Amino acid sequence: MISGKQTWIFETPPTIISTGVVGGPFEELGNIPNDFDYFYSDQWMDEKSFELAHQHMIEDASHYAIEKANLDISDIQFFLHGDLINQLTPSSFAAKNLAIPYLGLFSACATSMEGLALASLIINQMNASYILTGAASHNSAVERQFRYPTEYGSQKPDTSQWTVTGAGVAILSSQGSGPKVTSATIGKVVDRQLKDPFNMGGAMAPAAFDTITRHLKDRKLDSNYYDYIITGDLAMIGRDLCLDLFKQNGIDIDSERFIDCGLTIYKPDQPIFAGASGPACSAIVTYGHFINKLRNGECNRILVVATGALLSPLTVQQKQTIPCIAHAVSIENM
Amino acid sequence: MISGKQTWIFETPPTIISTGVVGGPFEELGNIPNDFDYFYSDQWMDEKSFELAHQHMIEDASHYAIEKANLDISDIQFFLHGDLINQLTPSSFAAKNLAIPYLGLFSACATSMEGLALASLIINQMNASYILTGAASHNSAVERQFRYPTEYGSQKPDTSQWTVTGAGVAILSSQGSGPKVTSATIGKVVDRQLKDPFNMGGAMAPAAFDTITRHLKDRKLDSNYYDYIITGDLAMIGRDLCLDLFKQNGIDIDSERFIDCGLTIYKPDQPIFAGASGPACSAIVTYGHFINKLRNGECNRILVVATGALLSPLTVQQKQTIPCIAHAVSIENM
Numbered sequence: 001m002i003s004g005k006q007t008w009i010f011e012t013p014p015t016i017i018s019t020g021v022v023g024g025p026f027e028e029l030g031n032i033p034n035d036f037d038y039f040y041s042d043q044w045m046d047e048k049s050f051e052l053a054h055q056h057m058i059e060d061a062s063h064y065a066i067e068k069a070n071l072d073i074s075d076i077q078f079f080l081h082g083d084l085i086n087q088l089t090p091s092s093f094a095a096k097n098l099a100i101p102y103l104g105l106f107s108a109c110a111t112s113m114e115g116l117a118l119a120s121l122i123i124n125q126m127n128a129s130y131i132l133t134g135a136a137s138h139n140s141a142v143e144r145q146f147r148y149p150t151e152y153g154s155q156k157p158d159t160s161q162w163t164v165t166g167a168g169v170a171i172l173s174s175q176g177s178g179p180k181v182t183s184a185t186i187g188k189v190v191d192r193q194l195k196d197p198f199n200m201g202g203a204m205a206p207a208a209f210d211t212i213t214r215h216l217k218d219r220k221l222d223s224n225y226y227d228y229i230i231t232g233d234l235a236m237i238g239r240d241l242c243l244d245l246f247k248q249n250g251i252d253i254d255s256e257r258f259i260d261c262g263l264t265i266y267k268p269d270q271p272i273f274a275g276a277s278g279p280a281c282s283a284i285v286t287y288g289h290f291i292n293k294l295r296n297g298e299c300n301r302i303l304v305v306a307t308g309a310l311l312s313p314l315t316v317q318q319k320q321t322i323p324c325i326a327h328a329v330s331i332e333n334m
Numbered sequence: 335m336i337s338g339k340q341t342w343i344f345e346t347p348p349t350i351i352s353t354g355v356v357g358g359p360f361e362e363l364g365n366i367p368n369d370f371d372y373f374y375s376d377q378w379m380d381e382k383s384f385e386l387a388h389q390h391m392i393e394d395a396s397h398y399a400i401e402k403a404n405l406d407i408s409d410i411q412f413f414l415h416g417d418l419i420n421q422l423t424p425s426s427f428a429a430k431n432l433a434i435p436y437l438g439l440f441s442a443c444a445t446s447m448e449g450l451a452l453a454s455l456i457i458n459q460m461n462a463s464y465i466l467t468g469a470a471s472h473n474s475a476v477e478r479q480f481r482y483p484t485e486y487g488s489q490k491p492d493t494s495q496w497t498v499t500g501a502g503v504a505i506l507s508s509q510g511s512g513p514k515v516t517s518a519t520i521g522k523v524v525d526r527q528l529k530d531p532f533n534m535g536g537a538m539a540p541a542a543f544d545t546i547t548r549h550l551k552d553r554k555l556d557s558n559y560y561d562y563i564i565t566g567d568l569a570m571i572g573r574d575l576c577l578d579l580f581k582q583n584g585i586d587i588d589s590e591r592f593i594d595c596g597l598t599i600y601k602p603d604q605p606i607f608a609g610a611s612g613p614a615c616s617a618i619v620t621y622g623h624f625i626n627k628l629r630n631g632e633c634n635r636i637l638v639v640a641t642g643a644l645l646s647p648l649t650v651q652q653k654q655t656i657p658c659i660a661h662a663v664s665i666e667n668m
Binding site: 189 | 411412418419420433436441442448452455456460522523644646647649652
């Protein structure tokens with residue numbers, strides 16, 4: 001059922017029965033190492049290119065999730081995945097090796113929640129048994145595609161963000177135990193005419209604000225309904241800007257329970273500029289850190305609002321503005 | 335309901351109430367000009383870059399579809415779209431201007447049917463009123479991204495294909511009159527270890543074969559059930575190869591009713607090498623040519639099998655094989 005304008009309500013909420021989360025060596029030094037299933041010792045993951053390493057992580061995260069659910073790979077009916085790399089080759093090449101019917105998705109760093117929303121729809125509607133969905137990013141692959149090769153040693157401003165190396169996936173089922181996906185709000189593209197590709201958090205904040213307020217309105221909920229409202233990768237600047245937007249619009253948001261995944265993964269002294277980013281950012285923190293919190297009963301209701309900047313190296317070169325999107329999914333213990 | 339392994343059955347089949355199809359000057363010289371709503375007089379569409387022209391076409395096709403359905407843009411609840419360009423910027427920037435909640439999709443040239451399958455699911459499940467979905471490509475934008483700038487004047491072998499300039503979209507509704515979407519088969523990624531980026535039809539044929547045979551098996555249908563089985567852009571070489579695969583596996587397919595969109599758009603004397611390709615190829619021929627045939631009663635049941643080669647310039651440079659995918663959607667008069 002559609003509630004309000006943009007929100008899907010799942011009447012028989014799918015269960016997140018298992019997750020798989022992997023990361024690189026820099027992530028292992030971070031704030032939430034216990035929420036990962038595996039860390040690689042370098043950025044190459046025994047592969048010949050960063051893109052192959054990126055693909056490798058998606059496959060490994062998927063295998064962890066399948067193993068933890070005591071399933072066989074042939075039990076998984078559909079695979080919904082995306083990443084930032086041109087033509088989504090890490091996701092598509094992983095889909096080849098996993099050999100699961102595949103739907104490629106792209107909402108930049110908001111892809112994790114696009115996948116969770118659509119996977120929930122398929123479970124809810126088609127009575128599918130098991131669906132695998134997630135998102136991934138690889139710092140070195142993203143740096144060489146979107147910016148300068150790291151060998152350049154080029155400087156970045158403090159407003160820039162550090163792309164997470166990792167992959168996070170979830171297995172959804174119509175049965176089993178675990179937190180449940182109760183609703184999803186599909187975002188509109190929001191563009192406040194910002195053009196600085198080194199301040200993505202600032203560009204994405206209005207999209208997060210738009211989707212969160214739309215979600216609360218569509219579901220007729222007070223923001224206090226959720227134990228946490230969790231944004232994807234607004235980082236320091238975007239988070240502050242988003243809180244300002246709530247304040248300016250008279251919306252009461254408890255800043256203590258307004259968490260950003262981009263400020264959760266790493267320790268404050270790691271050199272991540274304004275915070276973390278990348279499709280893996282929201283995927284890892286949601287499927288690792290917060291699913292564990294839900295399972296432990298440390299919280300019962302979360303709204304995950306993954307945000308994406310829909311720019312490309314070419315649009316930056318053409319000095320176009322940065323359109324952004326945010327998709328929100330609520331996950332609850334029931 | 336899932337039928338067999340990979341096929342979604344839509345119990346209350348969504349209706350394609352309207353379509354919008356636009357193309358470039360080369361398409362106007364082709365075989366099916368009457369199936370288009372509008373042709374541009376050049377590749378620039380009054381924009382400053384090919385990518386902006388690409389975006390322009392998506393917006394125009396959308397406006398034609400909305401106008402023909404006597405709707406207002408605010409009536410459309412969700413927009414599902416994709417293209418071949420890095421980070422899907424033409425689709426995402428169009429989504430910004432259309433201001434409709436947006437889900438970005440990527441299955442390369444199979445994106446049109448990924449969109450139609452997911453849009454049907456949303457209509458069927460969420461009781462949405464109107465959803466807009468489609469796919470687009472722009473020859474010059476694709477050439478400069480995937481190959482050499484056309485100013486190079488580089489030669490291509492006869493096995494290569496011509497990327498269509500155009501956009502094709504459909505509006506789906508739970509009500510209204512028109513052909514209905516009855517089922518969708520989500521493809522697996524198939525890789526037969528081919529590496530020639532100038533023979534995509536050949537690489538994609540096994541994926542088309544895999545999805546078509548899976549669809550018929552999942553739905554327990556004889557191939558003669560459909561008036562036409564329509565592949566996306568196998569072109570001459572891929573189509574022949576696909577027919578060979580059916581023959582080798584003892585599957586009866588009437589070659590007269592096995593049509594390829596890539597051999598439908600242009601006249602035989604247009605210099606298109608082995609045939610047409612691009613996400614717009616299946617979108618235009620399905621939403622223009624075949625929806626018109628269904629509406630006129632010239633046919634009643636079609637299976638559209640859009641095929642995509644999931645390579646990128648980087649994977650070609652790295653001499654990786656070309657993984658391919660095909661998604662099939664059945665459209666029927668009921």
